[in-house]
Amino acid sequence: MATWRCFDVVLDNSESEKAGGVHVLRALQAENYCCVWASQAIPCSISWECVEEERVLTVLQLEDFMGMVYNYKQVAQGSAGQLTTLSGYVTYMMEAMPQKIIALAVVGVEEYVDLQVSKQVQIQMFESWEELGEFVTMFTKAVAEAPFRRAQEETDLPFYAGPGCCGGPKVDRVVNGLLNTEYCAQTANTRKAWKK
Numbered sequence: 001m002a003t004w005r006c007f008d009v010v011l012d013n014s015e016s017e018k019a020g021g022v023h024v025l026r027a028l029q030a031e032n033y034c035c036v037w038a039s040q041a042i043p044c045s046i047s048w049e050c051v052e053e054e055r056v057l058t059v060l061q062l063e064d065f066m067g068m069v070y071n072y073k074q075v076a077q078g079s080a081g082q083l084t085t086l087s088g089y090v091t092y093m094m095e096a097m098p099q100k101i102i103a104l105a106v107v108g109v110e111e112y113v114d115l116q117v118s119k120q121v122q123i124q125m126f127e128s129w130e131e132l133g134e135f136v137t138m139f140t141k142a143v144a145e146a147p148f149r150r151a152q153e154e155t156d157l158p159f160y161a162g163p164g165c166c167g168g169p170k171v172d173r174v175v176n177g178l179l180n181t182e183y184c185a186q187t188a189n190t191r192k193a194w195k196k
Helices: 013-017 021-030 062-076 086-096 115-119 129-154 178-195
Strands: 008-012 034-038 045-048 055-061 101-107 122-126
Touching: 008 013, 008 021, 013 021, 013 034, 021 034, 021 129, 045 129, 055 062, 055 129, 062 086, 062 101, 086 101, 101 129, 122 129
Parallel strands: 008 034, 055 101, 101 122
Antiparallel strands: 008 045, 045 055
16 A cells, blocks of 8 residues: 555545445545544535645535525525525635635536635536545545645756766756757767667
């Protein structure tokens, strides 16, 4: 097992009660991820333990999502009352988990709602629970690999180590010497052709 998979995927207890929770669990287990059922601050959310990751993935049922979209329209038309809109729900999640980057996954919807522009929240739509399971698996892999990618980006690997290293001409920041590099590449290709 790869070292980047040595952590737990934490699935909210309420997800285990839903029919689709089994598909998400099976998809993760098929890729050898350790899964744990536990109560989360946000219902139907998925997070990751033992990894320095600030993300949380929240799953919305189509009915809940559409209800919040409908409530938004009602509020916009001046309807009184305490209606939960999608924007209000995202605000609630951001307050419940202020240090987390929140992503929403909606199951059963074809249309994309562009809430991510106004609240900077990623929203994914899925036709089925199987698609959601595949997405959670890919999302989990990205979460697991993120610390290693950040570490790689911080590693300083210079493009040119010096004149004796590669035997090629030096190219400075203003790209002086680039034509010499191109000439050397052409010369090397010509040498290869002559050897054949």
